Amino acid sequence: MIEFPPGLILIFGAILVPILKGYVRLVWTLILPLFAFLVILSLPNGNLFSLNAFGQELQLMRVDQLSRLFSYVFLLASFIGGIYSFHLRDSIEAPASLIYGGASVGAVFCGDLLSLFVFWEITAIASVFLILARKTARARSSAIRYLIIQIGSGMLLFAGLTIRWHQTGNIDFGHIGLDSPGGLLIFLAFGIKCAFPLLHSWLVDAYPEATVTGTVILSIFTTKLAIYVLARGFAGTEELIWIGAIMASFPIFYAILENDLRRVLSYSLINQLGFMVVAIGIGTEMALNGAAAHAFTHIIYKALLLMSVGALLYRTGTSLGSQLGGLFKSMPLTAGFCMIGAASISAFPFFSGFVSKAIILSAVAHEGYFVTWLVLLFASAGTLHYVGIKIPYFAFFSSQPGIKVKEAPINMLIAMALAAALCIFIGVYPSLLYDLLPYPINYVPYTASHILSQSLLLLFSASAFIILLRKGIYPKQLNSTHLDVDWFYRKPGRDLIRYIFIMTSSFYNHLGSNLIDRFERFVYQLYRHHGPHGVLARTWPTGSMVLWVAVLLVAYLLFYFI
Template sequence: MLEFVLPPAFLMMFGAVLLALSRPALRPLIALATPLVTLYFIWQVGDGVQQTVTFLGYEVQLVEGSNLRRLFATVFALMAFGGALFAFRQSKWWELSAALLYAAGAIGVSFAGDLIVMFLFWELMALFSTVVVWCGGTERARAAGIRYAIIHLLGGLILKIGIEGLMIQTGSIEIRALTLDDFNTWMIFIGVLINAAAPPVSAWLADAYPESSPMGGVFLSAFTTKTAVLSLILLFPGQPLLIWIGLYMVFYGIIYALLENDMRRILSYSIVNQVGFMVVGVGIGTELALNGAAAHAFTHIIYKALLFMSAGAVLYRTGESKCSNLGGLFRTMPLTATCGIIGALAISSFPFTSGFISKSMISSSAAGEQLALVWFLLVAASAGVFLHAGIKFPWFVFFQKDSGLRPKEAPWNMRLAMILFAVACIGLGVFPNLLYGLLPYPVDYVPYTADHVITQLQLLLFAGLAFFVLLPLMKRTDTVSLDVDWLWRRGLPWVMERSDRAITGLRNLTTGLAGTVGRLLYDLMREKPYRYFSSRSPMGQTAIWMAVLLAVVVLLAMT
């Protein structure tokens, strides 16, 4: 008999509701305490199924523990605490409450023991992440939130179709490794990839995240895509198709981030790029690759949140998000600039930062499996990451030209959150075993070898040189980069409008022709003098007599 285990996601949900109902003076305490209490209970969850309940006639597994699940739930709780610390003095209570419910959905997916529980928490994430987007408070945020909700409802519907089909086909709702050998598993695969921002449905991320509030973007950067990575590890490890999907995501993110002018859109496209590395690791499917995907998801949440905090602090103080309107902010926001640079170095896999100890596991696993092309592309992509996130973001926001802006440094709670996450980026880079000990498989990997360190430094130095040589081409203007979402945001309405006009014209033409033919027949058959079928016309009389004679012949033949 299973012992009762309080689901950690329920604790986060309870805290979110309590925050909404409590007095304003207590809300900061609840916002900060809830993730820490949840983190404690995360580490009380043992391995295996810990809690089952009956739902719609099914025995569902509400909580199942493992190293992998605890790893993701841990970083989700840490992210909820860091985000709450960054936001609690500036965000409205409903934004904080929605963000904690969003985090609760991610933790619920982490511990979901079957597909039904996973789907329920999946939809909880979709609902409250939409609310976080809407908390941007602008007309653009409202429209982006609607588009965001439509995409995630579509993804949830596809996932639900696959789960229901699999239940009918196999009678099982267990979360296990699946193969792409039937319609149902393909639907689950597609539904998960939509949340991972995989092409062609990836533009929702860069469309919605930059429209959130300066604080909301920090939460949005962490949960949706990383729960999708966890789901891919659990459901489709070693699926070769994921290697090529991941590589597409890697270079898609780099190209669009290099073209972009808005600092938070740069970071949003960078999320797609970094998730692509994780997807490649899942596709390779070895223990080292899966460890690398999980480790990179952990480190990515921290350094990407740090980058969004830095950008959010700039946006909060200046009201500007476009790189062409920023520059020179290191003079009055030195701590924000320093933390942003640390996050940029971590995402670029600079030695002694967290990205260095995680991303290299994925490329090393490709080399170990003799995937030379994959290894080469991953290494080339690392240089591209340094170009768009490692240099472009801090250079154009904090340095380049003097924009004339002299904003104050970020508020103390924002500074404290950035410092904690910057320390985490460096601490994990210096002491990698702190992370390696939490990974799902035993780690026999040493990141700090002379060959690896020198190769990475050379790569980053040459990428930096290329950036400054090509700096005139890197400067952005106030332009719009067309993405795949143009097909359904602009192209599809245009096609539907033209189709409606064509159908309306065809209907009017058909109606007109039918009316003309009807009137002609009516005129022909009307009984008027000298009409063809009138009994008073010679032809009409002939027709009548022919009919009479034919009737007589038929009667004679019958007798």
């Protein structure tokens, strides 16, 4: 029986990583998640470990089906990520990834808001190194923005929890709801990490700027942790349905336009989160099962896709759609894995995305949210477009720019193979996943109707792609920037801050020089009167003194007589 949160296994284990080299490091980075996994597997459900502090009971190990599921997938993804990043010689990324993963696992088991906050912030801090490690100027500035927003989210959580603490006297992390200001703040905090529309810009800003492995790792934890906490705290919140619907649909447009394939995948990440958020908003047992299942499958296929694009970036040095193409021949395995990932995310039957997305769609339809259902359907079609087809097409099949590169390194291939295998495995044997879900489920994804409708949707959507491409209507891949919400703080916001700086500094300078000026003049005046030659310091003329005597005498006499 382990007496401390399993997330700490990874966090403390990470300290050793910079010392280790080569295969020892690989083994160590793989053992840690494996060990943590076994530990969790051995744990019974319940609140297993608590601390008393601040007059509160801090629950650090709340083990139930939901937390179990997320911890498993986090550890699994860490494990795969560990293999994928074996080639790194850098001593920052690997420990940062482990701490990041460990904190996420830790957060999943938190039964109170305060310990959640602690892990929440650790994920923010650890993750920023994955972006910084790219060591480009863009990555640095992006990382700062990322960090501020992430920590801002933590701070909102902090504010929310103090309000709740004050109002209700406890900070248990159960259902929270939007009916109090504290709840609202916490909702916002979760929303930032979950990339709610208008709060999403950090994700598409920072993820594409991270390192090859960094983006893979980043895509796993933060947002899914947010999904987990939303499912805990805000299941059945009506607003989430609308938020989710928007999340599922608006990134499509960006994803179609974007050139950087990793940015495309970042937008697709938001779109996929949208499905889960809708499901949480519906909040029925089935919907929550759907959200959890989708989070599970999504982590794996999104990691797979990012790994394959990462392999491209690693080999070719770019992830821009306009500069890639025709790599099918030089990197066939990567191409294959990428297509498996694409099929999964597009929810082709017998791939993992299908078995989880189907639950959500059914749940939505079942509760009668028709408009939402249509939007999600629409988003599914879009997903196919910009990920399912666009990524493999522009990366591997479009015209040959004449790049000859080697196949991805073996460790990357193994990692991708593992993920790809999981995608297919879950797609074929969904019951494996279903058994892990938080609520009992008797859902059958593979009915003829499901398969057919999904196939129709996807195939005709794909035919539209071909036709549009041939007609030249499909937008060109341009080296460009597409404005997003971050414009507000990167342009006018920045200008405003600069303006404030200039104004305050000129104000200070003005004030300072003015004050100094005045002070100098004042001192000069003083000097004129009080200085060695001033009136008040003149001591020699005896006459003046006598005059003073006379004056004073008269004055006194006058005063006394009055």
